[in-house]
Amino acid sequence: MSLKKLADGLERAAEQLADIPAELARYEATPFNDLAAAPGRLGDIGRELRRQCADGWQNRYDEAADAARRLDRLAEAVRESAAGYAAAEEKAHGDNRREQALGDHPDWGL
Amino acid sequence: MDALDRIAVPAADLLQRVDAALGRHGAPPGHQVWPLLRWVGSLPGPAVQAVVGLRPIRLPGEEVRGLTDRLVEAASTVDRVGVEWEGEAGAAFAGQWGANRTHLIDPDASVGARLDDLGAYLDDVEGWIAESRVALAMRLALVMRSAEAISVVTGADPIEVGQASATIGALVLEEIEEICKAGEELRETWESRLAALPFRPGPDFGPSTGATTRIDL
Numbered sequence: 001m002s003l004k005k006l007a008d009g010l011e012r013a014a015e016q017l018a019d020i021p022a023e024l025a026r027y028e029a030t031p032f033n034d035l036a037a038a039p040g041r042l043g044d045i046g047r048e049l050r051r052q053c054a055d056g057w058q059n060r061y062d063e064a065a066d067a068a069r070r071l072d073r074l075a076e077a078v079r080e081s082a083a084g085y086a087a088a089e090e091k092a093h094g095d096n097r098r099e100q101a102l103g104d105h106p107d108w109g110l
Numbered sequence: 111m112d113a114l115d116r117i118a119v120p121a122a123d124l125l126q127r128v129d130a131a132l133g134r135h136g137a138p139p140g141h142q143v144w145p146l147l148r149w150v151g152s153l154p155g156p157a158v159q160a161v162v163g164l165r166p167i168r169l170p171g172e173e174v175r176g177l178t179d180r181l182v183e184a185a186s187t188v189d190r191v192g193v194e195w196e197g198e199a200g201a202a203f204a205g206q207w208g209a210n211r212t213h214l215i216d217p218d219a220s221v222g223a224r225l226d227d228l229g230a231y232l233d234d235v236e237g238w239i240a241e242s243r244v245a246l247a248m249r250l251a252l253v254m255r256s257a258e259a260i261s262v263v264t265g266a267d268p269i270e271v272g273q274a275s276a277t278i279g280a281l282v283l284e285e286i287e288e289i290c291k292a293g294e295e296l297r298e299t300w301e302s303r304l305a306a307l308p309f310r311p312g313p314d315f316g317p318s319t320g321a322t323t324r325i326d327l
Contacts, residue, residue, distance in 0.1 A: 040151025
């Protein structure tokens with residue numbers, strides 16, 4: 001397997017993760033809005049639960065989006081490595097071909 | 111419409127009378143309604159209305175847990191490539207991918223585990239709302255057929271009405287107290303498992319030392 005395929009795999013994985021925040025946004029429910037407006041301790045609990053619930057959704061949303069971005073960056077780093085290795089190999093082959101080409105020619109008596 | 115919705119309408123008149131009597135005459139000194147009024151911070155009527163407004167809904171716990179499969183698929187997508195990459199850069203990649211993989215699907219602390227936790231939290235919220243509504247409906251049914259309810263509605267003696275109102279208020283607020291305590295327990299139970307999960311990067315390998323690299327391009 002090649003580094004290019006690895007980079008492709010990482011990009012596909014990033015795309016799979018990038019769908020999750022939109023799914024979470026579609027499911028998001030906020031059951032405590034009315035309770036948060038209640039008087040006394042019920043209102044205190046309603047506001048705390050509303051904050052906790054919102055944080056729970058937002059944190060999962062952020063984690064999935066961040067994970068997708070990290071895999072994208074990793075894919076890019078792998079592509080750069082692959083390009084660097086390919087350039088180094090190409091240069092080595094080029095040098096070898098030049099040396100062989102020079103070796104095939106007579107030295108013209110110089 | 112559930113049991114609480116059905117009983118809340120006929121109970122509203124009784125609770126309004128109870129609130130009015132408590133507001134006008136207070137309650138007998140030392141009555142159990144006093145500490146409950148202080149703890150709940152509300153008269154029985156508004157407290158009951160707040161729980162009536164806490165609607166019984168189906169929350170998407172199962173759907174959220176289902177998203178964990180996407181993380182497993184994403185990790186498998188990379189694992190299946192199975193690249194042979196020896197050398198420092200390969201080791202650095204393996205470290206970084208390992209850290210990302212752990213962050214995605216580790217059974218104890220990962221994005222997947224936190225999605226499972228969010229799903230289970232939503233199940234618990236749904237359960238707390240349903241149980242609170244059933245318990246309050248049963249308590250309202252109890253007070254509506256009590257002798258004190260008859261005294262509040264038909265009584266002419268302010269002392270009798272005040273005593274009966276205090277007793278009904280205490281019975282209702284006792285249930286509200288239980289609902290509040292269960293809500294606080296729900297919040298405390300899930301606080302840490304709903305918090306943000308920091309990413310732990312893989313080991314830092316530092317600059318290259320020029321060791322041998324083997325790679326299939």
